[in-house]
Amino acid sequence: MILYLLLGAFYRTDPNGPMYYKGVYHLFYQYNPYGAIFNTTIVWGHSVSHDLVNWIHLKNAIVPTKSFDINSCWSGSTTILPGNKPVVLYTGVNTKNQQVQNLAMPKNLSDPFLKEWKKYSGNPIMTPPDGVKPDNFRDPSTAWKGKDGIWRVVVGGLRSNLGVAILYKSKDFVHWSLHDEPLYFGKNTDIWECPDFYPVSVKSRDGVDNSVIRINLKYVLKASFKSKSHDYYTIGSYDAENEKFLPDSKGLTGSSLDLRYDYGKFYASKTFFDSVKNRRILWGWINESDSSADDIKKEWAGIQSIPRQVYLDSTQTQLVQWPVKETEKLHDKHVTYSGKKLRRESLFEVSGITASQVDIEVSFMLPKLEEVEVLDPKWSDPQLLCSTKTPRDSGRAGPFGLLLMASQDLKEQTAVFFRIFKDNHQFVVLMCSDQSRSSLREGIDKTTYGAFIYINRKDEMISLRSLVDNSVIESFGAEGRACITARVYPKFSVHTEAHVYAFNNGSLDVVIPRLDAWSMKTAKGN
Ligand code: FRU
Numbered sequence: 001m002i003l004y005l006l007l008g009a010f011y012r013t014d015p016n017g018p019m020y021y022k023g024v025y026h027l028f029y030q031y032n033p034y035g036a037i038f039n040t041t042i043v044w045g046h047s048v049s050h051d052l053v054n055w056i057h058l059k060n061a062i063v064p065t066k067s068f069d070i071n072s073c074w075s076g077s078t079t080i081l082p083g084n085k086p087v088v089l090y091t092g093v094n095t096k097n098q099q100v101q102n103l104a105m106p107k108n109l110s111d112p113f114l115k116e117w118k119k120y121s122g123n124p125i126m127t128p129p130d131g132v133k134p135d136n137f138r139d140p141s142t143a144w145k146g147k148d149g150i151w152r153v154v155v156g157g158l159r160s161n162l163g164v165a166i167l168y169k170s171k172d173f174v175h176w177s178l179h180d181e182p183l184y185f186g187k188n189t190d191i192w193e194c195p196d197f198y199p200v201s202v203k204s205r206d207g208v209d210n211s212v213i214r215i216n217l218k219y220v221l222k223a224s225f226k227s228k229s230h231d232y233y234t235i236g237s238y239d240a241e242n243e244k245f246l247p248d249s250k251g252l253t254g255s256s257l258d259l260r261y262d263y264g265k266f267y268a269s270k271t272f273f274d275s276v277k278n279r280r281i282l283w284g285w286i287n288e289s290d291s292s293a294d295d296i297k298k299e300w301a302g303i304q305s306i307p308r309q310v311y312l313d314s315t316q317t318q319l320v321q322w323p324v325k326e327t328e329k330l331h332d333k334h335v336t337y338s339g340k341k342l343r344r345e346s347l348f349e350v351s352g353i354t355a356s357q358v359d360i361e362v363s364f365m366l367p368k369l370e371e372v373e374v375l376d377p378k379w380s381d382p383q384l385l386c387s388t389k390t391p392r393d394s395g396r397a398g399p400f401g402l403l404l405m406a407s408q409d410l411k412e413q414t415a416v417f418f419r420i421f422k423d424n425h426q427f428v429v430l431m432c433s434d435q436s437r438s439s440l441r442e443g444i445d446k447t448t449y450g451a452f453i454y455i456n457r458k459d460e461m462i463s464l465r466s467l468v469d470n471s472v473i474e475s476f477g478a479e480g481r482a483c484i485t486a487r488v489y490p491k492f493s494v495h496t497e498a499h500v501y502a503f504n505n506g507s508l509d510v511v512i513p514r515l516d517a518w519s520m521k522t523a524k525g526n
Contacts, residue, residue, distance in 0.1 A: 011036045011295070012302045014194060014268035015283035016044055017078035017088050020276055022112035025049045027283065028061055028088075029304065030075060030268075036295040042072040044090065047525070048113050052281075052307050052326045055525035061117045062104055068092045068123045069102060075194055076101075077142040077270065079151075079210075081173060085109060088117070089140035089153065092124060098134035100124030101155060103174065126168060129178050132157045137166070139194040142272065143173070144210040146240055154183050156192040156223065163192035163223060163252070167243060183221075184245040186252045190227035194268045197221050197245065198280065199238070200319070205311040207280030209273045213240065218312060220319065221245050222261070224268045225254045231269050231284065232258045235317065248317070256381040259318055262305075263383065263451040264433055264475075264485040265289070271310060282310045282321060286472060289435070289445040289487040305485060306467060306474060313481060322480040323467060331359065331518040340502075340512040342400060347503035354519040356405065356498035361465040364400055365511040366420065369457060372397040375421035375428060386432035386450030391415035391505060398430075400504040404468050405438065405488050408499055412490040414438040416466055416475045419506070420455075429453040429462055431477040431484065438488035451482035461513065469520065470494050 011032040018027050031045030032038065044062035047055045062073045069092030076090030088104040102123040107116035128137040136158040143153040151173055154165040163186040167179040183197065199208040199217040208217060222233040232254060236247035252258060261269055262284060269284035284305045288295055295301035308321040335352040342348070350360065373396050379385045391399045401417025403410070415434040420427060431453055435446040455462065455478070466475040471494075474485045492498070500517070504510045 010034070010300055011038060012045060012304075013038075013285045013287070014075045015270050015285060015304055016075050016090070018270060018272040018281065018283055019078045019080065019086055020272070020274050021080070021084070021086055021114060023050065024112045025052055026078075026114065027304065031060065033060065036299055036301045037292055040071045040093070042074060044073050051329065052324050053329050053523050055523070057525060058113060058115055062088065062090060062119070066092075066119060066123065067095045068100055069119075070095055071097055074099070075139040075268065077140055078272070079143040079173075086114065087173060089143070091138040091140065094124070096134070098128060099137045100128070101126035101140050120174065122174065125174060126155065126176050129166065131159045132166065136191050141195050141197055142210050144197070147213055152243070154195045154197055156195045158191035159185070161188070162186055163189035163225065165192060165195045165197065165221065165223065165245070179243055181243065183243065184247075184251070186223070186254065189252065189254045190225055192223035193226050194224040194270065195222065196269070196271055198271055198273075200280070200312040202312060202316055205309070206278045207273045207311070209275070218316060219245060221247070221252065222269070223252055228254050229267055231261045231267055233261060233319065234259060235312070235319070256383065260451075261319070261321065262483045262485050264449040265487060266305060266483075266485050279309050280311065281324060282308045286485055286487065290489055291443055303472065308483075318481065320480040321483050322476065323474070327359070327467070330520045330523060332521045333519040335517050337515040338513060340515065342502060342504035342510045342512060344507050344509060345394065345505055347403065347501045350500045350502060350515065350517050353500070353517045355500040356468065356470050356494045357520040358468045358500060358517055359465070359520055360402065360468070360500060360515070360517040361463065362402065362502060362515040363461045363463040363513055364418065365461055365513060366455070366459060367397045367508045367510070369420070369422065369427050371508060372420045372422050372427065375423040382430055382450035382452045383448070384450075385430055386434065387448045389419060389430070389432075390436070391417050391432070391434055391503070393505070395419050395506050397508050398504075398506045399432070400506055400510045401464060401502070402466060403501040403503055404466055404473055405490055405494065406499045406501060407490065407492045407497060412437060412439055412492060414473055414486060414488050415503070416464065416473065416484070417503075418462060418464070418477070427455050427457065429455055429478065431482050433473065433475055433484040433486045435486050435488055438486070438490060440491045441489055444489055449484045449486065451477070451484060453478045453482045468500075
C-alpha cells in the first residue's frame with residue numbers, strides 16, 4: 001500500500017474530524033488498536049500531514065476512559081470556534097451501551113499537532129431524545145453558526161423507522177437544546193450514520209466554510225445508510241428561519257436513483273473546509289473485499305480514500321470530486337500517448353510504468369451519438385446493468401476503457417469502462433467497474449459497480465482517471481462526475497506482474513486523443 005493512509009496496523013474505519021489547523025492537516029479515524037476487527041474498544045486514531053500526501057501517525061487522541069465513553073469513542077467532527085479554537089464533538093458509548101454526544105478540546109493550542117486532548121467534565125452534552133432508541137443516536141456533524149450567533153449541529157439517528165438528521169442548538173457550544181423538528185428526515189430508510197451538511201458555491205469550485213451565510217449558495221446533505229452501506233447525498237437549499245433543509249429533488253431515499261459520492265466502496269465519509277486553499281475536501285472509508293479471517297491473518301483492515309476536492313457541477317444538480325492536486329506530488333515516471341485509434345475488439349498495453357501503482361488518465365472521443373444504442377427504460381439501476389453488460393459483451397459505442405491490475409494472460413483483470421446509450425432525448429454514459437474477474441481467488445466480494453453520467457449532445461470527449469495502488473482502484477469518470485472505488489486482490493504477484501491496457505469492445509472504433517500515466521512514488525508514513 002503506497003499512496004494510502006494505512007494508519008498503523010489493525011482495524012480502521014470512518015474518517016473523523018478532519019481539519020486544517022496552523023499549517024497542519026489533521027485526520028482522526030475510528031480505530032481498534034487491538035485487532036483487525038470491530039469491537040468495543042474503538043478509539044480516535046490521529047494522523048497529521050503538511051501536504052495531504054505524507055503523514056505522521058500520532059498517539060490515539062480520544063480513547064475510552066470515562067463512564068460516558070467507556071465502551072468506545074465513536075465517530076464525530078471538529079468545528080473551529082472563533083479565535084481559531086478547534087473542538088471535537090464525538091459519540092461515546094457509555095456504561096449502559098447508550099450512545100451519547102461528548103465534547104473534547106485540545107490541551108495545548110500552541111501545538112500545531114494538537115497531540116493531547118481533554119474531555120469536557122460536564123459530558124455527556126446530549127443524550128438520546130424521546131423517540132430515539134439509545135443505540136440509534138450518533139455521529140455529530142461539524143456545527144455551523146446562524147445569523148443569530150447560535151450554533152447548530154446535526155446528529156444521525158433513527159426515529160419512528162425514519163433516518164433522521166436530529167438538530168440541536170447552542171449559544172456556548174456546551175449547553176445544547178434539541179430543536180423540536182429535525183433538519184431533515186428520509187422516507188423508509190434505516191438509521192442515518194455520519195450526517196454531513198455544508199454549503200457549496202454555485203459560482204466557483206471554491207469551498208465555503210460551514211458557517212458562511214450568503215446568497216449564491218446551495219447546500220449538500222449527506223447521510224450514510226447503514227442498511228445499504230452507501231453514502232447518499234442530495235442538493236438543496238437551507239431555510240435558516242425554519243431550520244429546514246429543502247432538497248431540490250426527491251431528497252434521500254436510498255434507492256438506485258439517489259446521488260452517491262461513490263458508486264463503489266466508500267462509506268461514513270466526511271468533508272471539511274480547507275481554509276488555506278479555500279476548498280472543501282472529502283474523505284471516505286474504503287473497506288476490504290476479502291473476509292474477516294483474511295483481515296485477522298494480514299493484521300489490518302480498512303483504508304481512507306485519497307482526499308478529494310468536492311464542488312458543485314455547473315448544472316447545479318450534482319457534485320464533482322477530484323483527487324486533491326497534492327496527489328500529483330507522487331507522480332514519477334510518465335508515459336503519454338496521443339491520437340491512438342482503438343479499433344473494434346482491440347486493446348493495447350500502456351507500458352513503461354508500474355501498473356500496480358499508477359495514476360492514469362485517458363480521454364475517449366465520443367462517437368456520433370446518433371449511432372449509439374437505445375437505453376431500455378427497464379434499465380434504471382446502473383449497478384445491475386453493469387453486471388449484465390460485461391466488458392466482454394460487445395455493444396456499439398463501448399464498452400471501452402481500461403483493464404487495470406491485469407495479469408499478462410488477462411485471466412485476472414479489473415475493467416473500468418464506459419458504454420454509451422441514448423435515453424429519450426438525452427445521452428447517458430454507463431460507467432462500470434467490473435471486479436468479477438479481478439482475482440482467481442475464491443471468497444472475495446467481487447461485486448460489479450455502476451453509475452450513470454448524463455452527457456451533452458455537444459460533448460466531444462469523455463475522460464476516465466484511475467488511481468491504482470495494489471488492492472485499491474479509485475476511478476473518476478467524466479472529470480469526476482461519477483466515482484467508483486473498488487478493492488481487488490489478484491493472485492499474481494502484484495508488484496512485478498501487473499499490467500494495464502486500454503481496450504475497446506464496441507463495434508464502433510474509438511479514438512484516444514490523449515492518455516497520460518504516471519508511476520506513483522511511495523508516500524511517507526504509509
Ligand atoms: C459508521 C459507524 C458510525 C459509528 C462508528 C463506530 O461506520 O457505524 O455510525 O459512530 O461507525 O465505529
